[in-house]
């Protein structure tokens with residue numbers, strides 16, 4: 445077993461860390477405060493090959509492995525978790541299902557511009573009554589001549605407001621349950637497709653969370669992705685990969701909070717010595733570092749299995765569960781170490797704390813992660 449990163453992975457880490465430190469971190473507080481979509485950072489990430497990292501170069505991507513992807517998401521998210529999730533959704537939830545299921549024509553038309561970052565994508569699975577129960581889709585797609593006609597609404601869609609291309613799941617045969625769901629590609633500007641409610645959120649305030657509305661929205665027959673009835677499996681396989689991305693985002697958030705807390709513990713003098721010399725603080729830092737490293741190892745294992753083309757549903761769920769719960773715990777302790785300062789907007793740990801919470805919810809809640817792990821353990 446080799447825990448060392450390859451030269452290429454180290455290069456990606458250096459590049460992403462440098463970009464995050466110089467260009468992302470200085471803007472993170474302002475992006476959060478103004479709930480601003482960081483268009484200029486997304487454009488720069490496209491130039492750096494970060495928007496379609498695992499897509500082969502001939503299809504517009506950077507042709508890298510999943511470990512490189514995990515490393516890059518952690519670096520970007522440590523600086524700004526909103527920017528991290530914008531990148532993660534485009535890579536994991538849009539480019540990945542397209543690359544695995546597209547025809548050569550779809551690769552040219554949809555995948556290339558998304559993988560190169562010329563365009564941005566979103567993933568429309570969740571509905572008001574189909575969250576954890578993803579099979580409870582109400583959106584319908586009916587074939588009419590050479591067109592599919594979509595009706596329904598999706599909510600809580602990351603990147604929904606800015607996306608040029610949406611991957612949309614809809615019922616094509618209610619009688620078939622999970623085997624009656626199909627996947628479609630819907631382009632911005634298609635008549636009958638509009639953006640509804642925009643959510644005002646606790647954290648990741650720089651990324652949009654939007655409702656997608658479909659009212660007799662007609663798309664070409666050729667915009668079906670994969671085969672009719674394969675949609676649920678496409679969604680599940682996609683989310684397995686997505687969970688690695690969110691685990692990595694959580695690692696970045698947690699690492700940022702731990703870094704701030706350690707520096708504060710070394711600088712802050714109380715009772716005549718830096719608080720880092722108090723055992724109460726030392727034990728917190730030790731537990732924070734241990735939980736962070738445990739979560740990172742689980743996340744790297746899931747990414748490694750994905751690269752080996754082995755099954756990784758269980759391992760991705762473990763990585764996401766561990767990393768998201770570590771992020772929530774570590775950011776809570778970071779505020780505790782900073783005391784009153786940690787509760788103010790002078791320091792980034794309150795933003796880290798707010799951003800951490802969503803990692804326990806989206807792309808499968810911690811409860812769904814435990815369900816997936818248990819189903820694998822007990823089958």
Ligand code: CAA
Nearest residue numbers: 570576577578579601602622677680681757806807808812
């Ligand atoms: N890989 C491949 N196939 C899978 C699979 C996987 N990981 N998981 C399930 N399947 C298959 C099953 O084998 C089964 O196949 P057959 O029909 O051939 O038997 C089929 O899918 C149905 O499986 P289940 O009976 O297990 O399905 P279920 O209805 O009980 O649901 C679930 C299982 C795990 C709870 C699933 O609904 C789930 O993952 N829910 C959470 C949804 C979620 O993560 N939503 C996040 C939304 S996206 C988001 O947040 C994006 C964002 O904007 C950031």
